[in-house]
Amino acid sequence: MPAMPFRLSSWLFIAVLLCLLNIQNAFSASESSAVQYHWKVLEDTSGKMGIDQIRARDQLFKPVSSNAFGYLQGALWIRIEILRKPEQQSHWWLELQSPMLDFATLYQIDTSGKTVSKTMGDHIPIDDREIDYRNPVFKLDIPANKPYIIYLQLRSKNTLTVSPNFYSYQSLINHIAIEQIFFGSLASVYFALLLNGYFLYRASSDRSYGWFALYSLCNLIVMLGSEGYLYQYLLGNHPELNEAILIASIYFGVPTGGQLLIYYLEIKSRLFRRVVQLDWCVSLLAIISLCMAGQEWIRPIYQGWMLLNMLFGTVFVFTIRHKNKMAMRILVGLLPFWLAVTIRGFRNVALLPSNMFTDDAYYIGMALYVLALNYAVSIKVKALRKAHDHALAEALRLSKKNELELEEQVIQRTMQLQQAVRRVEASLQVERRAQAEQREFFATVSHELRTPLTVIDMTAQNLELDAIEADAETRTRYGKILQATNRLSLLLDRYLNEDSFTLMRRGVQYRHCNLHMMLDDAAHSASILSSSHQFVLQLDQLPESIVCDPDLMLLVLRSLADNAVKYTPAESTILFTGNHVPDHINIVIRDNGPGMNAETLSRVFEPHFRGKNSVGKPGSGLGLMLARKLMENQGGRLEVESTEGKGCTIHLYLPVHELVAETCIA
Known part of the structure; x- marks a missing residue:
């Protein structure tokens, strides 16, 4: 609210209140002077005097010099002498203008000559009053042409300020309305x-x-x-x-x-x-x-x-x-x-x-x-409000400034993002070309490998046919050559064809597989590398059917079985076993070879790392790393335990999959 209108409205309101106050007193004065009366007061400090004792002391009442009596002990008696003219009405209302009076008792003589009393005050329930009004009000029947005397006993613990006023009924209503x-x-x-x-x-x-x-x-x-x-x-x-x-x-x-x-x-x-x-x-x-x-x-x-x-x-x-x-x-x-x-x-x-x-x-x-x-x-x-408006304006200014800066940043970032997208697209093109070249390379390698492999296979078959009269050891060697060529042909057909030349690219494809057959295949495949190693399969605690990617799992098992043959001396025993717990399958491949020391064991999964006993033996140092990766792709894990001089144990943990249909996870 503006200052000047508020000040003006405040002073106008005070002026209106003062005018209403003057009107109120004007109404009171005019009606109070309509009936002639005189009043005197007497203090009763004990508060125990009765009406008869008070009447006997009429000469002790004193004229009123002030209607403010302060804080009084006991009671204050008021004697009012009223004179009504014959032309005036007989029914009048006496109001004591003191709303904080505790008790106000009126004593008057009725038509039979008896003294009757009425008590009002703010310590009396308002239902006991003749009218519902804040001040004590008494109804009087005043005779004409002779003095009519009434007595009032006032008691209050509050400051005692009282003024008696007489009203007709209508004037009382008007007076109350103005108040x-x-x-x-x-x-x-x-x-x-x-x-x-x-x-x-x-x-x-x-x-x-x-x-x-x-x-x-x-x-x-x-x-x-x-x-x-x-x-x-x-x-x-x-x-x-x-x-x-x-x-x-x-x-x-x-x-x-x-x-x-x-x-x-x-x-x-x-x-x-x-x-x-x-x-x-x-x-x-x-x-x-x-x-x-x-x-x-x-x-x-x-x-x-x-x-x-x-x-x-x-x-x-x-x-x-x-x-x-x-x-x-x-x-x-x-x-x-x-x-x-x-x-x-x-x-x-x-x-x-x-x-x-x-x-x-x-x-x-x-x-x-x-x-x-x-x-x-x-x-x-x-x-x-002024400070708020200033702060709001400043906030809007900063908001617009930040908006412009943000738009500029968005434009710059968009340009940078577009450049990055172009670089990524260029990199993808390079990668696509590399993948195409890789596929072409693998196709070429596969083709070039198949030709000599076919020659080796045919020659080995001819040698085996011609070696009917040869000794058993020679025929065994021819048989191993044929098994090796068959295994290599199978790998070329399965992993170096046009549809899937790498296992890592095509993702995991879960199927129901025969675990016992895969373990037997891995042992049989590794036996080609050495006829002196003994393979033992204890599969009674392993389930026959599991859910896994058969290609990945078979590659892992063959790789681990080949490693067990390559890095253990002749006449060593390689055990395939394991067990089944509610949430996973534990496949164990254990040998009784020389084992590994702690340093070698801590580095077995490093790419291209090979231990001391790998000297003169074929390999690239990627077998265990790839095997662990293939197990992780299937949600499992691979762990190696070994103590130098006590062989090596490999644990393959494969989670139990509740599979109904074939599932593929890229």
Whole structure:
């Protein structure tokens, strides 16, 4: 909200309240003067005197010099002498303008000459009243042309300020309506400020707005409670709660206002903070004391403490006005509020009479102070909004800048990515050409190998046919040549054809395989290399059927069996065995050869590494590495155990696959 419209609306609202206040008093004055009456007072410090004793002391009643009696012990008796003219109506309503009266008892003589009494007050449930109204109201039938005397006994632990007024029924209704407009407008200000502070706190989490909302709530409850509206509309049947809530709001309002100043003005002074902390302690102690002892002395002392606190706060804010620009805004409302509280305090202890100025100056001053606070808060909100808008504009500027930079980076990265794609495509073209050349090379090698292999095979067959009369050893050698040529032909047909010239390229193809037959094939194939090695197959604990890639698995088994023959001396035993556990199959190939030392064992899977006992023996040092790779491709693993002089053991761990149809994993 802009500053000028807010200030203008605030002052206009105060002007309207003052006009309504004048209208209210004008209505009261005109109707009160319609009936002639005189009233006197008598203090009963013991509070035990009855109506008969009071009538016997009529000469002790004193004329009223002020309607503010302060904090009294016992009771206050009021004697009212009324004179009604014959042309005036006989039914009148007596209102005691003191909503905080605990008990007000009316004594009058009825038509039969008997003394009757009625009791009102904020300690009486509102259902027991003749009308639902905040002030005690009594209905009177006043005779004409002769003095009519009534007595009122007033008792209250609050400050006693009372003014009797007489109304006709219609004028009472008008008077109540004017009061409700006045105090309803005042309450709407506090309620609007309460909501304003609450929503600002929810939106910003700034504690100054939260304390402002609490301070507005305290003032709203003080106004409604002091003027009897809490009792009239909310707590009429629970009068004890009305006074308890009012006292708590009054006593906690002072430290709440101090907390508001601390957070709004960002006060760092230790003295001011300690005073506010002391306020909380004194307020709590005062409330506890009121519950445990009489309040005739506690309330005046606390009001004095409250005045000193407000004076201290006003002086402190005045001293920091040059250092803190926001302090002057608070000071504009704080000075008249302190003056209004002082006037109200003097009225409460009967140093000033009760009138329009002393009764309502407190509410006007409170409203001015809270409006000044709200104006200061609105200025802070405006500053925060301005800072927010500036930050938002800066964020948008940075966002646009970052957007341009990001677009430039995207363009550069796109160009780099396109260049990288072109390089990758060029590399792929090179790789495709290399693969084509490789396929052509393998096709050529396969063709060139088949020709001499065919010659060797035919020659070996002829030699075997012609060696009918040769010795057994010669025929055995011819047979091994034929077996070797058949094995080589099988490898050429299976792995060097056009469809799959390398096992590593075509991926894993799972099938149901006969493990026993593959182990027997590996042993038979390796036996060609040596007729003196003994192969032992203990397959009773191994399943006959497994799921694996038969080509890869057969290549692994043949390679390992060939290695066992090549690197063990003649007459060695090579054992094929293993076992089956729930999640995998363990195939074991064990020999009783010379074994390997720790250094050789740690390097057996290195490419092109060959141990000391490989001298003079064919091989490239890639067999174990390729065998492990082929096992890993099938989800298994290969492990080697060896101790020098005690042979070598190879474990092939193959997972159990639950396969129904043929599966291929690239």
